[in-house]
Amino acid sequence: MPDPLLGEAWTLSPAVALRPEPFGALAYHFGNRKLTFLKRPELVAVVRCLAEHGCVRAALEASGVPEAQHAAYAAALRGLAETDMIRPRERQAAA
Amino acid sequence: MTLAPARPAPARAARSTRLVDQFELGLDAPICLTWELTYACNLECAHCLSSSGRRDPRELTTEQCKAVIDELQRMQVFYVNVGGGEPTIRPDFWELLEYAVAHDVGVKFSTNGVRLTPERAAFLAATDYVDVQISLDGATAEVNDYVRGPGSYDTAIQALANLQEAGFRDAKISVVCTRQNLGQLDDFKALADRYGATLRLTRLRPSGRGADVWDELHPLPEQQRELYDWLVAHGDEVLTGDSFFHLSAYGPEDGSGALPGLNLCGAGRVVCLIDPVGDVYACPFAIHDEFLAGNLLADGGFGRVWRESELFADLRSPQTGGACSKCAFFDSCRGGCMAAKFFTGLPLDGPDPECVQGYGEQALAGERVVPASSQDHSKAGPTRNQPVMLQLLTRPPVSACAESPLAGFDPQAPS
Numbered sequence: 001m002p003d004p005l006l007g008e009a010w011t012l013s014p015a016v017a018l019r020p021e022p023f024g025a026l027a028y029h030f031g032n033r034k035l036t037f038l039k040r041p042e043l044v045a046v047v048r049c050l051a052e053h054g055c056v057r058a059a060l061e062a063s064g065v066p067e068a069q070h071a072a073y074a075a076a077l078r079g080l081a082e083t084d085m086i087r088p089r090e091r092q093a094a095a
Numbered sequence: 096m097t098l099a100p101a102r103p104a105p106a107r108a109a110r111s112t113r114l115v116d117q118f119e120l121g122l123d124a125p126i127c128l129t130w131e132l133t134y135a136c137n138l139e140c141a142h143c144l145s146s147s148g149r150r151d152p153r154e155l156t157t158e159q160c161k162a163v164i165d166e167l168q169r170m171q172v173f174y175v176n177v178g179g180g181e182p183t184i185r186p187d188f189w190e191l192l193e194y195a196v197a198h199d200v201g202v203k204f205s206t207n208g209v210r211l212t213p214e215r216a217a218f219l220a221a222t223d224y225v226d227v228q229i230s231l232d233g234a235t236a237e238v239n240d241y242v243r244g245p246g247s248y249d250t251a252i253q254a255l256a257n258l259q260e261a262g263f264r265d266a267k268i269s270v271v272c273t274r275q276n277l278g279q280l281d282d283f284k285a286l287a288d289r290y291g292a293t294l295r296l297t298r299l300r301p302s303g304r305g306a307d308v309w310d311e312l313h314p315l316p317e318q319q320r321e322l323y324d325w326l327v328a329h330g331d332e333v334l335t336g337d338s339f340f341h342l343s344a345y346g347p348e349d350g351s352g353a354l355p356g357l358n359l360c361g362a363g364r365v366v367c368l369i370d371p372v373g374d375v376y377a378c379p380f381a382i383h384d385e386f387l388a389g390n391l392l393a394d395g396g397f398g399r400v401w402r403e404s405e406l407f408a409d410l411r412s413p414q415t416g417g418a419c420s421k422c423a424f425f426d427s428c429r430g431g432c433m434a435a436k437f438f439t440g441l442p443l444d445g446p447d448p449e450c451v452q453g454y455g456e457q458a459l460a461g462e463r464v465v466p467a468s469s470q471d472h473s474k475a476g477p478t479r480n481q482p483v484m485l486q487l488l489t490r491p492p493v494s495a496c497a498e499s500p501l502a503g504f505d506p507q508a509p510s
Binding site for chain 1: 114117120122123124126171173174199201223224
């Protein structure tokens with residue numbers, strides 16, 4: 001069964017800045033001061049455009065991530081969610 | 096200039112996904128930037144990395160400092176480690192701190208606590224993006240003041256109490272590990288817990304005045320082992336600034352005993368230092384002409400020095416590891432600390448002086464020339480804050496007949 005996250009609307013956390021690097025990007029959270037490395041340019045593209053799409057799957061497709069890799073990207077995004085680098089859009093609206 | 100001459104041809108095209116490999120090639124801007132705001136200091140710690148004491152008359156002005164902050168914001172350097180000297184004795188320190196924080200450059204500053212009054216503590220508690228590190232090199236006044244000078248323990252403890260009282264959360268207690276204080280690790284931890292602080296342990300470097308006292312202060316081999324075991328047991332509760340990666344070679348050859356962190360010398364790749372006059376060095380432990388990349392006033396700004404300096408390009412080129420690359424543990428420690436080798440007069444592509452496999456001791460016993468310092472801001476004369484690193488004699492004098500201070504003095508003798 002596909003990760004339900006793929007059908008949800010997410011966004012980059014407003015406290016997070018992305019700094020482009022040769023390997024992808026550095027993500028820094030000004031609130032909790034966590035520094036994370038996004039090690040693939042494709043992942044950076046996905047994270048940047050999350051807010052523009054109705055669901056995570058649409059963001060993956062728009063960034064050219066093949067469907068076979070969607071599960072792996074969903075897992076990576078869940079990792080980013082653990083430190084509030086990205087967050088579900090509803091929660092942001094409530095905050 | 097070439098620091099470690101034997102290098103293979105650059106092979107940047109072959110992209111690796113290992114972060115460590117990426118970092119060895121350098122980043123577009125530093126991750127860990129240290130900025131020493133002043134060489135002036137109220138203390139005269141025996142092991143000061145930057146040989147601080149007197150203010151340099153060429154020190155960057157308030158406006159120049161703000162221009163540096165503006166550039167750091169443009170480069171997306173998300174935070175700086177501010178130190179000195181004692182940064183808080185710059186009259187504009189609090190102004191610069193507010194300016195940095197307002198420009199998305201978080202500040203983590205190291206202080207001996209001298210200016211952390213209850214009022215300042217309350218200000219810090221109310222400011223976001225600020226971390227405070229109180230330097231303390233002994234869990235007791237006796238051990239701390241021996242290297243940091245009389246009264247410095249009380250000052251640090253008072254600052255910690257003021258921060259706690261003001262509701263500042265999670266201050267750091269920053270400890271340089273020495274032969275004298277390594278037996279106090281549990282006491283340091285208890286002290287941190289008492290003040291709601293986090294313990295941060297770092298390595299003693301033979302840099303600055305540290306070169307003069309390194310032989311006496313650096314941990315003994317068995318103490319290094321105890322430190323490694325303690326770090327493995329407490330790894331997630333203490334910070335180390337990645338400074339003990341040379342100890343990772345205590346683990347098995349497969350590298351599984353590595354301590355948390357990068358385990359890599361980041362000099363010029365992910366780390367660098369801006370000194371009080373705007374000179375940019377490869378790392379905070381390498382304030383020496385050999386590691387000077389440029390000056391941000393003279394060479395077109397910090398970003399340009401970071402991106403274009405020949406020294407940094409050299410440090411980012413692939414390195415062979417020299418004699419160390421034959422060692423089974425090379426992947427664990429990657430040859431250790433460049434600054435520690437340089438300031439003890441060892442070759443940069445050889446073992447670290449504190450190599451846990453014992454190669455450092457062999458190298459130290461061989462022929463070597465300790466480099467002269469290239470800057471010294473130590474105070475010229477003695478002051479009341481100076482540490483006195485003397486202990487009561489526990490051995491009889493070498494020569495029993497010369498014990499009298501008047502030995503050899505004859506008032507009748509013609510001068």
